[in-house]
Amino acid sequence: MLGSGILKGLAVTAKNFAGSFYDPERMATVQYPEERAPLGEHYRSFPLLVCENAADPLGTLRCVACTICEKECPPQCIYIEKSKDKKPDATGKPQLYPVIFTIDTAVCMGCGICAELCPFDSIKMDKVFEVTATNRFTGLLLERDQLAKSNAYYHSIRPAEAAEVDARLAAERLAAEEKAKAAALAKAAAAAAKAAAAPPTTPPSAA
Amino acid sequence: MESLEQIRDRLLARFPGATITLVPNPGPAAEHTISLDNAHAFEIARFLRDDPALQLDYCSNVTGIDWPEKEIVETKKVSVADPAGGPAKVVEEKTKRIEPGRLEAVYHLYSMALRHGPVIIRLRTGNRSDQVTVPSLTPVWRSCDFQEREIFDLFGIVFEGHPNLRRLLMWGDFKDHPMRKDYVEPDDYEWEPTPHAEVLERAQAHYPSVTPGVSAPAQVEAKP
Amino acid sequence: MSPAAPTQAPAPFGAPSGPTVRTVTDAFHGDLLEVSMGPQHPSTHGVFRMDVTLDGEVIVKLKPVFGYLHRNHEKIAENTSYLASMPYTDRLDYLCSMSTNWAYALAVEKLAGQAVPDRAQYLRIILAELTRIVNHACLVGFLFNDLGTSFTPLLYAFREREKIIDLFEALSGSRMMCNYQRFGGCRIDPSPEWLAAASRLVDNFPRFLDEYERMLTGNEILLARTQGVGRLKAANAINAGITGPVLRAAGVNYDLRKVDAYGFYSRFDFRVPLGEHGDTYDRYMMRILEMRESVKILQQAFRDLPTGPIMDPKAKIRGFRPKAGEAYGRLESPKGELGFYLLSDGTPNPYRYRVRPPSLINLTLLEEMCLGHTVADAVVILGSIDIVLGEVDR
Numbered sequence: 001m002l003g004s005g006i007l008k009g010l011a012v013t014a015k016n017f018a019g020s021f022y023d024p025e026r027m028a029t030v031q032y033p034e035e036r037a038p039l040g041e042h043y044r045s046f047p048l049l050v051c052e053n054a055a056d057p058l059g060t061l062r063c064v065a066c067t068i069c070e071k072e073c074p075p076q077c078i079y080i081e082k083s084k085d086k087k088p089d090a091t092g093k094p095q096l097y098p099v100i101f102t103i104d105t106a107v108c109m110g111c112g113i114c115a116e117l118c119p120f121d122s123i124k125m126d127k128v129f130e131v132t133a134t135n136r137f138t139g140l141l142l143e144r145d146q147l148a149k150s151n152a153y154y155h156s157i158r159p160a161e162a163a164e165v166d167a168r169l170a171a172e173r174l175a176a177e178e179k180a181k182a183a184a185l186a187k188a189a190a191a192a193a194k195a196a197a198a199p200p201t202t203p204p205s206a207a
Numbered sequence: 208m209e210s211l212e213q214i215r216d217r218l219l220a221r222f223p224g225a226t227i228t229l230v231p232n233p234g235p236a237a238e239h240t241i242s243l244d245n246a247h248a249f250e251i252a253r254f255l256r257d258d259p260a261l262q263l264d265y266c267s268n269v270t271g272i273d274w275p276e277k278e279i280v281e282t283k284k285v286s287v288a289d290p291a292g293g294p295a296k297v298v299e300e301k302t303k304r305i306e307p308g309r310l311e312a313v314y315h316l317y318s319m320a321l322r323h324g325p326v327i328i329r330l331r332t333g334n335r336s337d338q339v340t341v342p343s344l345t346p347v348w349r350s351c352d353f354q355e356r357e358i359f360d361l362f363g364i365v366f367e368g369h370p371n372l373r374r375l376l377m378w379g380d381f382k383d384h385p386m387r388k389d390y391v392e393p394d395d396y397e398w399e400p401t402p403h404a405e406v407l408e409r410a411q412a413h414y415p416s417v418t419p420g421v422s423a424p425a426q427v428e429a430k431p
Numbered sequence: 432m433s434p435a436a437p438t439q440a441p442a443p444f445g446a447p448s449g450p451t452v453r454t455v456t457d458a459f460h461g462d463l464l465e466v467s468m469g470p471q472h473p474s475t476h477g478v479f480r481m482d483v484t485l486d487g488e489v490i491v492k493l494k495p496v497f498g499y500l501h502r503n504h505e506k507i508a509e510n511t512s513y514l515a516s517m518p519y520t521d522r523l524d525y526l527c528s529m530s531t532n533w534a535y536a537l538a539v540e541k542l543a544g545q546a547v548p549d550r551a552q553y554l555r556i557i558l559a560e561l562t563r564i565v566n567h568a569c570l571v572g573f574l575f576n577d578l579g580t581s582f583t584p585l586l587y588a589f590r591e592r593e594k595i596i597d598l599f600e601a602l603s604g605s606r607m608m609c610n611y612q613r614f615g616g617c618r619i620d621p622s623p624e625w626l627a628a629a630s631r632l633v634d635n636f637p638r639f640l641d642e643y644e645r646m647l648t649g650n651e652i653l654l655a656r657t658q659g660v661g662r663l664k665a666a667n668a669i670n671a672g673i674t675g676p677v678l679r680a681a682g683v684n685y686d687l688r689k690v691d692a693y694g695f696y697s698r699f700d701f702r703v704p705l706g707e708h709g710d711t712y713d714r715y716m717m718r719i720l721e722m723r724e725s726v727k728i729l730q731q732a733f734r735d736l737p738t739g740p741i742m743d744p745k746a747k748i749r750g751f752r753p754k755a756g757e758a759y760g761r762l763e764s765p766k767g768e769l770g771f772y773l774l775s776d777g778t779p780n781p782y783r784y785r786v787r788p789p790s791l792i793n794l795t796l797l798e799e800m801c802l803g804h805t806v807a808d809a810v811v812i813l814g815s816i817d818i819v820l821g822e823v824d825r
Contacts, residue, residue, distance in 0.1 A: 002651060003651060004649070005649035005651050006651060006652065008645055008649060009647060009650050012642055012645055012646035013583060016587065026590070028593050028594075039600075040601030040602070041622075042603060042604040043600060043601075044605060072514065072515060072749070073515075074518050109518060109608070111518035111608070111610045112604060112610065113515065113517075113518065113610075116618070116748070232757055233755055233756050234543075234754050234755060234756015234758060234775065235541075235543065235544030235754070235756065235758075236541045236542055236757065236759075238757065265670075267672060267768060267770060268772055268787040270772050270783065270785040272782075272783050313772070315770075319669050319685045322685075325759065327759075348670060349670045349672070349796075350672020350795060352795055353791055353795060374498075375497055376497055376498040376825075377498060377501070378498065385503055385506060
């Protein structure tokens with residue numbers, strides 16, 4: 001019968017219309033500002049820089065200004081200037097730190113390659129997606145202090161990954177401390193051996 | 208499918224005057240190619256399509272490649288006899304030669320009927336400036352139509368015999384060929400080829416009041 | 432009759448460089464109307480333009496105009512490393528970034544002789560088939576939008592697409608710009624919960640398809656508007672390099688999943704649907720049937736998914752430098768044959784990087800398919816070819 005296909009289609013539409021009031025399978029949307037769909041574990045928006053201490057974000061950045069992210073960034077949106085002096089990093093080794101670290105979020109496409117390649121677990125992807133700025137040039141150019149987020153915040157957005165990173169860093173720090181201790185012991189032993197071997201008349205050298 | 212050597216030998220037997228060379232591919236993919244001369248390329252392409260053993264009825268991909276002029280320095284060790292009669296010295300001799308630049312079009316051919324392939328053929332231009340013509344294979348495989356236009360647009364290879372050789376992606380007034388290795392990028396990417404100034408001028412002619420700094424003529428309201 | 436002298440109407444104020452509507456006189460047809468459809472026409476799925484010459488309402492000439500979304504993707508890729516091009520490939524066909532990623536990874540792996548572990552191969556097939564479902568569901572929805580069925584089928588399709596896109600987001604971090612494949616494997620191993628959710632979705636999908644088909648396939652308006660419209664002959668389609676569902680709708684059995692059997696497709700049991708008439712209705716049915724076959728492949732993949740690493744241990748993420756050589760890798764993307772031609776000279780950047788865009792080449796015969804039909808049919812034919820302008824213009 002001509003028109004039966006249309007009637008069948010209309011029956012489906014009616015079923016969907018009624019179903020959309022009670023069947024969660026047919027309700028695809030949420031009332032956004034009040035309700036929010038959950039974000040996945042791996043969701044990514046823009047990069048952030050992890051720091052150890054929220055009270056002193058710029059002093060405890062994990063970033064050592066190796067510029068790997070700057071070189072590998074596909075749209076070239078990262079700009080880094082290295083420091084002249086060194087200070088201890090997360091594992092206690094003296095390292096450089098970034099004097100200038102800016103990300104142009106107008107250019108950044110959120111691909112996550114910087115976070116994937118960072119060997120120091122410093123640059124990670126944030127989950128903030130409601131980003132606005134009143135000025136499209138300076139407002140979207142994020143400086144070091146705007147990018148720095150505490151480790152606690154990183155734990156709050158990506159618990160599994162952050163715990164794994166912390167365990168690895170702690171192991172590295174322990175290994176470094178043990179190595180330093182062993183080196184100090186060896187040094188002391190060598191100095192003692194030297195002192196024992198040397199004749200007592202000479203003054204002790206500044207070992 | 209026959210090997211590339213067999214195809215070449217068969218082509219040489221069929222087209223005695225043609226120069227057909229194998230271009231080896233040193234990479235792990237080992238997709239070797241055959242390079243054709245421009246005089247016979249069209250006939251050979253038609254033969255490849257219609258030959259019952261090959262039936263390469265489907266030209267999948269057409270690519271341009273730019274090979275700019277390259278200076279190659281070769282160092283050769285030459286032993287030079289000492290004029291004083293001592294032992295011969297080994298001297299490094301450097302010879303410079305300039306490899307001429309050229310443009311290249313690469314066609315990837317497959318057979319849908321016999322489900323084999325690829326046979327890859329290359330066409331080369333004489334240089335990069337004035338001898339940039341190669342025969343178009345669009346009359347043989349229609350799928351080359353847009354792709355050859357794109358190569359003409361981005362590389363500047365002129366395909367002789369193409370039914371509609373115009374720029375494909377860049378606009379008509381554009382001058383250069385952006386995919387060439389020596390293309391100089393413009394300083395200002397934001398510039399658009401739309402007639403801003405012209406439109407603005409016309410807008411001023413139409414609506415004098417919108418011109419900044421010029422006040423609109425006073426409207427005299429008719430009183431009842 | 433006087434010789435063909437185009438009577439040009441004066442360009443309207445503020446018009447772009449080419450007139451959008453003007454009258455021309457043809458010695459054969461008489462008075463014709465030249466209309467520039469697009470680039471801002473809603474039915475062109477982006478910024479695509481057709482210069483159509485009309486005799487009344489019937490198309491006598493149609494010239495596609497490209498380049499409005501051109502950003503020279505190939506040049507960008509030649510100036511960056513191999514890895515940095517991976518997120519750019521997402522932007523080619525932005526509806527199917529997972530399979531575009533795979534096509535690029537496939538070409539680079541061929542270029543470098545890189546092996547891929549079994550689990551990654553299965554994951555790639557799972558994601559590529561999910562992408563095929565997303566693309567075909569969207570396409571059918573948009574096709575009905577072009578037919579004038581304002582939004583109901585499209586939104587039903589989008590509802591299902593949304594569920595798959597949510598899965599992509601949970602796995603790769605982004606809904607559409609997945610950036611998931613790497614040379615020698617995949618980036619993130621899916622959790623068992625993710626696999627369970629995906630498997631559940633796939634098992635429920637045929638129910639949606641049944642309902643969708645009940646609503647649409649027998650619809651008299653669809654039949655009247657699509658059957659016999661935009662016919663494509665098999666010989667012409669082969670010669671014009673048309674691939675994918677458009678080619679198979681014309682009855683040519685050429686599916687790279689069977690022909691090349693890239694990845695692990697040879698281990699899967701599925702059939703290739705073929706059309707008979709090559710008209711718009713066959714192209715619509717091809718999509719529906721391919722979605723059903725994709726569900727079959729996905730169910731087998733979830734059943735057989737092995738455990739193990741997802742990255743080859745020899746794979747190099749940073750400082751990737753393939754040996755000099757060239758390779759052409761291709762796969763069956765939802766739109767047709769998507770190929771990447773790469774030429775390496777041993778440096779970290781490709782010397783030549785070329786995308787073989789199925790959307791662009793499938794448009795080769797657009798004029799032949801539209802001639803003799805009305806403008807409204809041209810919109811439907813364009814919709815049934817399935818183009819994404821990110822890939823057409825690159």
